[in-house]
Amino acid sequence: MRISFSKTKTKKESIPDSHKFTPDFNSVIFIIVWNSLGFFFIEFMITYLIKQVWSSSAAQLGLFFSFITLGGLISSSFVGYLADRISKKKLVMIGAFGRGSSYFGLYISILFQSLNGIYISAFLLGVGAHLFWIPLDTIISEKSSKYYRSSAFGKRRFALGIGLVIGTVVGFSIFGIASAFIPENNFILYGVIPIYGIANFYAGIKFWRKVDEDQIFKYPDEDIQELSVEQDHISDEPKPPVHFYLLGIILLFSGFFLSAINIGFYRPFIQPFVLENINSNAGLVAWFYLPTAVIGTLIAPKLGTLADNINPYIGIIFASFLGGIVTLLIINSANLLIFAFLLIVDNTIMMTVNFVFINFLSRVSIKNRGKIFGLVAVLESIGMIIGPLLGGIVWDTVSKFAPFIISVMVEWALIPFFIIGIYILLPHIVESKKNKIDSQKT
Template identity: 20%
Template structure:
């Protein structure tokens, strides 16, 4: 079981390299190309739109053609996306690269989730999801390190081109890794795929919780960096360094957090994780130093990992072996709708109520989610001690 998951390490890690630096560098590079604020924010909105459009189709393809072919396509699309980013000199090319990235993200998510569902024992789902989470975080961390090195001796524009060319080449290498080392995991299921059967009442309750969680967690998306710049410093690099400890912690501890969730019950792990995030969101406006902010980021990140791996564990257990790809596409679409609504709410509050309001609303919303988990999600496991 472990070997089946470790084979995913290189493809997931290599295609995740730009994720950590994208939020910092993409707006800067886009602005250098002469794009206005609406065009730049549109780059982030179009990603969610592409995910919503493509995931139902990809889910069906994953169930029909298998996990491995879809994973190969994902790595190829990531390589194409990063190459277009490297040569992009117009807004049209930047948007084209973003569209390819959106399709690649959808195919990667559904294929890897489906592989985990196929190859993992029921009581180890959270550990497996934590492992994948760790691979992504490690990739993001390595990408930040590579970007820091390259941008230290090149101009920003030259560094951007070189950076994404490297990311593209490494994504091509990940295609080779998938072809050579990852077997097809799709099970031959004799029972006909019945989506309505899989969409049980409990599954729908969980999807409501997923939707609300994605809204609450994304409320801070468009305003968090603006708030930090207003309160602390305009030095983006300094804020990035404050974020590094959280990224390192996520990379090192995700697998262990997943194992903790498997042992101590994913229902209560969900509640504990979301409450940690709620508390951190509420007290963040009171932080008065970069050091305190870095500590809060670490705690919030680890709480988010605990919640996310536990949530995926419950969902995977609910959907069974039939229509895995389609059911994960439904899960992802629910997430994407939440991630579209949250930023709009946060931006409106930040501009029209107060700069602290998005933090307080996000925390309050998370507390409501914790209560709903306690009420609506009945299934749990008893904490087991080795």
């Protein structure tokens, strides 16, 4: 499999990729295609099995997602520290092998109809996922220019989407054919899951052999020397009072934590909501989900470019308000076509604001970049453990609409956390974009 992630050049393109990324950047991104093959199929089918086939409660479904994030919480509590101290390539490979092993566990649990086995495998999946993503995101940051950091993560999302689409088409094709001829044969119905596991093993080995983690991005056209010496870069910057700076940190990271709870509060229940209120045909719903991944894949690099240039305050406010409105429209949609369109809009909004956040976080510190990604992952993991559990309880005890309505109010309430936090911290981040702004003025 050979896929190019370089953007097609147009007449407007004036900046070569060598001024944006290292020569081996595409090799870094390549692993994501293989790693993401099972993302959609596994999440969709496990959710379908637990809620619809095994007739479990919404709270039990929430436990599946909570175990994933519990595993992620444990691994993210130390992997960020390790990513700044030992080989990131080794951590990525271990994470890929962990994900692959968890897929085999899920497959065996399905064959034996073991909900506890699903939970154990979900926990291992979470451990492997954060062992994979935190050091990989650190490598992506090191191999990309600070001016095109969101574009780099847009390419990351592009690769993820390609793998997701390929894996989804293959997985549901096998599932659909098996359902038509041997519907009771779980061995064949879900036989693609161990194939996803093997793909993760292959990706980890390939990454280890092809990527040079010592090759970091060098700025060719700027008087930037030794960016790793952070004190030299910020020595002339006025420093805010300690309490004021601490307030910015608390607000920003509290926002990430509460936002993670909020996402977990409603996101896992979109699929059951659609199956119970719009269309009960799981196969048909899955094919309507697919365009959201396809379109997200196609536009991810463009969204990354947009996030590199967008005002973070305007982007966050606009995305939060529009995202809440779209969520309300989703739970009031009348058919699958409208639902699919709204989900595309919702995913587009989430991708763009995520690129804005990861751009900012990757520039806060160079020496401690892995620790920052790890800390965010810890907070998000705790939030994603709490969120699905609370959402499932609200679904079961209040109404099926309640998790979505509550999430919209929380999303809007979190806007000041991010705006004020970024406002306080932005002037004092290590990788400032002032050089680019100044050069554009001259």
